[in-house]
Amino acid sequence: MKKHIFIDIDGTIFSHTSGMSENVKQAIVKAKENGHNLFVSTGRARSVIDLVIDSLPFDGYICAAGAHIEINNQVLKSQLLPKATVEKLMDYFTKEQAGFVMEGPTYVFYDELGKERFFSAARDKHKVEAMKPHMIPEHRQKMASEYRRGVDDVNKFLVYPNDIEHQRKIVRDIEKDVFCIVNPGSLGFEFVPHGISKAEGIKFLVDYLNLDHQDTIGIGDSNNDLEMLSYVQLGIAMGNAHDEVKEVADFVTKDVEEDGVVYAFEHLNII
Known part of the structure; x- marks a missing residue:
């Protein structure tokens, strides 16, 4: 069947x-x-x-x-997350010194800290060869500043706080506006809109x-x-x-x- x-x-x-x-x-x-x-x-x-x-x-x-x-x-x-909401969150995470990654249908946007943490696993020399075929093509990668110049393409955020207390603070601050999906055992978490x-x-x-x-x-x-x-x-x-x-x-x-x-x-x- x-x-x-x-x-x-x-x-x-x-x-x-x-x-x-x-x-x-x-x-x-x-x-x-x-x-x-x-x-x-x-x-x-x-x-x-x-x-x-x-x-x-x-x-x-x-x-x-x-x-x-x-x-x-x-x-x-x-x-897509509304552009005004995305830019407000970008400002908030920058102020909080939390790395972030914004993912959409066409592009992935990073700030510097978010990009560093996003790719940290691939830096392990034991994982590099296994990960190579699965890396995101370069033409899909952009810096967060490019989003502000008119590219409207974000479904979700990944956020990398500095420690567990920082994570809890961020979740409290944003949970009214978005639905957070917290990954147990990891400081990083992702969130998408309600519903x-x-x-x-x-x-x-x-x-x-x-x-x-x-x-x-x-x-x-x-x-x-x-x-x-x-x-x-x-x-x-x-x-x-x-x-x-x-x-x-x-x-x-x-x-x-x-x-x-x-x-x-x-x-x-x-x-």
């Missing part, structure tokens, strides 16, 4: 220490050959989807945690494509996958998922380093 599978990227099909394995790539191709619908469902904005993932046979993308949705290269929805979530993105596609909810599957690992795994008919948590994600899942597969998506596909006879 044809399934509609919504797949997270980071920590699910992509490891930040080893990249994406050939087994996972082959499993995605095989699942598509077997007639299933495959959709990316990620916190990344569209501009941060790397060329490796773009080369795989996904039917569509739910990006920026639900703020941007497209199928077959057709944009169905892209909720945006991966689950809402999936609901949109289920309605738009007239899909049967009974055949929906979601796979993820992080707290921004909680609503997605609760909404779909079958929620799958990665072995490396946060405990609260495993608690809402119907099935827990293996770790991303053990090709957990492949194991789940085989377990469910997707491949």
Whole structure:
């Protein structure tokens, strides 16, 4: 029976220490050959989807945690943060000396500190080779100052406070205006407008494509996958998922380093 599978990227099909394995790539191709619908469902904005993932046979993308949705290269929805709000937040984070990254459908904008922290993982010499194919193309990268010169293209922010107290202060200051998605175990956090979530993105596609909810599957690992795994008919948590994600899942597969998506596909006879 044809399934509609919504797949997270980071920590699910992509490891930040080893990249994406050939087994996972082959499993995605095989699942598509077997007639299933495959959709990316990620916190990344569209501009941060790397060329490796773009080369795989996904039917569509739910990006920026639900703020941007497209199928077959057709944009169905892209909720941008208002320019006045973005510039106000840029001024606020600059004053707070918090690094920030602004992601949109076309570009990624950084301030200097945000860019340094955003790419810090890739500086680990043990990760450089694995990360190279997944780096954001240079033509998609811009400095934050370029946004002020007229480019209106931001779905979400990533913020890098200096410590946990600084993080709490920033969240208190901005939570009235935006919905914060805090990443447990990490000082950095991301936020999108109120009402945006991966689950809402999936609901949109289920309605738009007239899909049967009974055949929906979601796979993820992080707290921004909680609503997605609760909404779909079958929620799958990665072995490396946060405990609260495993608690809402119907099935827990293996770790991303053990090709957990492949194991789940085989377990469910997707491949």
